[in-house]
Amino acid sequence: MPRGSTPSRINKIHCQACPLTGITxxxxxxxxxxxxxxxxxxxxxxxxxxxxxxxxxxxLRHVVKAGAVL
Structure with missing residues (x-):
């Protein structure tokens, strides 16, 4: 992460990496x-x-995995 990044920027960078996972x-x-x-x-x-x-x-309050609340 770039030094001094805001939480919003860090989340955006993380989401931009998602295509690397092979998910459409x-x-x-x-x-x-x-x-x-x-x-x-x-x-x-x-x-x-x-x-x-x-x-x-x-x-953490809830986790939803594959559409089911765990």
Whole structure:
């Protein structure tokens, strides 16, 4: 990551790397029919505070994997 990056920029860089996984455009990074339904629900805004993603015991509320709430 570039030094001094904001949480929003770091999340954007991460999402831009998704095509490297071989997943087709439209299957990830969106909530839509036919898209992969993996989702983390946290009690905060990871665009302004990355700590909500690094402290799951404190911030993680739900995990959705392949459309099912775990």
């Amino acid at each position: 455009s439209g299957e990830i990074g969106t909530l839509a029919p036919g898209a992969h339904a993996d989702l983390l629900v946290v009690d905060g805004d990871p665009l302004t505070d990355l700590a909500v993603l690094t402290r799951p015991e404190r911030h």
